[in-house]
Amino acid sequence: MARGRGRLKILGQGWSLSELSAETGADAARSDPPRHRAHLLGVGVGCVFLTGFCELPTPSGAKTMASPQGSLEFGGPLGAAALMLVLPATMFHLLLVARSGPARLLGPPPYLPGPEALWSPRALQLVLAWLGLQAALYLLPARKVAEGQELKNKSRLRYPINGFQALVVTTLLVGLGVSAGLPLDALPEMLLPLAFAATLTAFVFSLLLYLKALVAPASALAPGGNSGNPIYDFFLGRELNPRISSFDFKYFCELRPGLMAWVLINLALLLKEAELRGSPSLAMWLVNGFQLLYVADALWHEEAVLTTMDITHDGFGFMLAFGDLAWVPFTYSLQAQFLLYHPQPLGLPMASVICLINAIGYYVFRGANSQKNTFRKNPSDPRVADLETIPTATGRQLLVSGWWGMVRHPNYLGDLIMALAWSLPCGVSHLLPYFYLFYFTALLVHREARDEQQCLQKYGLAWREYCKRVPYRILPYVY
Ligand SMILES: NC(=O)C1=CN([C@@H]2O[C@H](COP(=O)(O)OP(=O)(O)OC[C@H]3O[C@@H](n4cnc5c(N)ncnc54)[C@H](OP(=O)(O)O)[C@@H]3O)[C@@H](O)[C@H]2O)C=CC1
Ligand SMILES: CC(C)=CCC[C@@H](C)[C@H]1CC=C2C3=C(CC[C@@]21C)[C@@]1(C)CC[C@H](O)C(C)(C)[C@@H]1CC3
Numbered sequence: 353m354a355r356g357r358g359r360l361k362i363l364g365q366g367w368s369l370s371e372l373s374a375e376t377g378a379d380a381a382r383s384d385p386p387r388h389r390a391h392l393l394g395v396g397v398g399c400v401f402l403t404g405f406c407e408l409p410t411p412s413g414a415k416t417m418a419s420p421q422g423s424l425e426f427g428g429p430l431g432a433a434a435l436m437l438v439l440p441a442t443m444f445h446l447l448l449v450a451r452s453g454p455a456r457l458l459g460p461p462p463y464l465p466g467p468e469a470l471w472s473p474r475a476l477q478l479v480l481a482w483l484g485l486q487a488a489l490y491l492l493p494a495r496k497v498a499e500g501q502e503l504k505n506k507s508r509l510r511y512p513i514n515g516f517q518a519l520v521v522t523t524l525l526v527g528l529g530v531s532a533g534l535p536l537d538a539l540p541e542m543l544l545p546l547a548f549a550a551t552l553t554a555f556v557f558s559l560l561l562y563l564k565a566l567v568a569p570a571s572a573l574a575p576g577g578n579s580g581n582p583i584y585d586f587f588l589g590r591e592l593n594p595r596i597s598s599f600d601f602k603y604f605c606e607l608r609p610g611l612m613a614w615v616l617i618n619l620a621l622l623l624k625e626a627e628l629r630g631s632p633s634l635a636m637w638l639v640n641g642f643q644l645l646y647v648a649d650a651l652w653h654e655e656a657v658l659t660t661m662d663i664t665h666d667g668f669g670f671m672l673a674f675g676d677l678a679w680v681p682f683t684y685s686l687q688a689q690f691l692l693y694h695p696q697p698l699g700l701p702m703a704s705v706i707c708l709i710n711a712i713g714y715y716v717f718r719g720a721n722s723q724k725n726t727f728r729k730n731p732s733d734p735r736v737a738d739l740e741t742i743p744t745a746t747g748r749q750l751l752v753s754g755w756w757g758m759v760r761h762p763n764y765l766g767d768l769i770m771a772l773a774w775s776l777p778c779g780v781s782h783l784l785p786y787f788y789l790f791y792f793t794a795l796l797v798h799r800e801a802r803d804e805q806q807c808l809q810k811y812g813l814a815w816r817e818y819c820k821r822v823p824y825r826i827l828p829y830v831y
Contacts, residue, residue: 436674509595550681586669590667605673764826765826
């Protein structure tokens with residue numbers, strides 16, 4: 353399919369793999385050394401898996417995992433191993449299917465990419481340069497330094513609050529780059545090798561984190577992720593806040609490189625569409641605008657991430673490293689990828705309705721998150737002082753009116769409403785752009801269950817009382 357001023361290749365309708373490989377960068381064509389590396393990687397992954405299954409936790413020796421229920425989360429080592437294969441496979445499936453003609457979420461991929469379509473030294477260089485740039489921006493003087501939650505040893509870590517500043521500087525640099533001829537519109541053709549390089553980076557990074565945790569003091573270990581089973585612990589992450597000096601790897605990865613890469617990929621897809629069709633479509637503008645708002649909001653409220661379970665409870669392992677560095681940018685940009693290859697007509701009335709849905713979602717999401725954060729920072733703040741609360745034995749209180757009196761996770765509800773608004777511009781002819789909504793519902797339902805267990809353990813009877821007073825979890829009168 354070639355239209356407009358540029359050329360757009362769509363797979364699965366007579367386009368061949370060799371045609372795609374020829375376009376995924378000149379580096380991809382030089383296939384011999386990469387093929388060896390890919391084999392080595394496969395052998396390496398295989399070894400870790402085998403070791404993990406041979407060393408299932410024994411009653412003696414291994415420390416038991418400290419999930420509140422005393423059982424292993426995510427289905428234990430088998431579940432962790434399955435997720436380590438299924439998550440990257442899903443990401444590559446989505447990348448391939450988004451540009452295929454039929455764009456079937458549940459069908460087979462249009463082809464299986466060979467090493468030459470996946471491996472590109474240039475893609476790896478780009479991923480590493482991006483991480484380097486974001487790390488340098490992290491180290492710039494911050495407008496504020498925030499303290500995290502209290503740790504096991506009663507200390508608190510300090511975190512720079514300069515994520516939004518990093519977004520502004522990145523935007524300026526990208527703007528300068530594009531006006532100086534940086535070919536951002538080449539990015540859509542490189543998504544596959546970039547995603548592969550990001551996955552490889554996340555894998556190697558998780559391995560280093562795992563090794564680092566072997567010499568970390570017991571007080572630095574996460575409540576989960578220390579079962580003694582290498583596969584499970586590699587997946588969940590052993591160390592809670594791995595750092596070198598004041599550089600906090602988990603906090604850095606959670607908000608910056610992945611979220612900013614996501615909006616950069618969206619922008620590249622928008623520019624490519626403009627090049628191909630003369631101007632970006634209304635649907636593409638909406639998807640770009642909504643997701644940029646979400647990312648800018650996350651960075652503006654950066655400090656709030658310090659109270660999420662990812663920072664306070666989960667270790668830093670493959671799940672978060674892959675999630676932050678590969679899954680978020682390459683999967684969360686799925687709607688924009690789909691729109692580039694499957695343009696959708698969208699009229700102003702429908703666009704207005706979708707904007708309203710996104711605005712409602714954002715209002716609930718931001719209202720709920722800000723209300724809880726304000727309350728946790730200072731319960732006497734006039735904005736929350738009048739809300740009804742339940743006292744707990746820990747001295748902390750639970751909100752039982754306002755947003756948190758409506759359902760037990762109003763912020764998840766708002767997030768899900770926004771997820772719907774991000775998919776609707778893609779029309780209803782395909783299931784594929786709704787993948788994010790399905791995945792996110794599953795993620796939040798599972799996350800909610802994990803949080804409930806943690807809260808039950810923290811607050812005991814007070815939590816039970818809260819559940820009685822606010823019986824619904826996410827969706828009023830339904831769930
Ligand atoms: N886009 C994405 O991929 C993802 C987005 N998210 C979003 O991240 C945000 C943060 O989510 P998450 O970290 O899971 O959890 P929450 O922000 O919902 O935090 C849960 C914690 O809030 C506190 N809490 C719960 N109920 C009350 C209450 N009634 N009153 C006061 N405090 C209460 C408890 O901690 P304590 O009492 O210790 O303060 C509990 O552990 C959400 O908006 C979610 O939608 C999450 C995952 C993925
Ligand atoms: C399936 C898979 C690979 C699991 C890993 C899950 C991660 C992708 C998510 C876990 C929690 C996240 C959060 C955000 C992004 C996705 C991950 C990393 C978040 C940064 C998105 C922006 C929000 O405003 C947020 C800051 C509240 C949020 C925090 C949790």
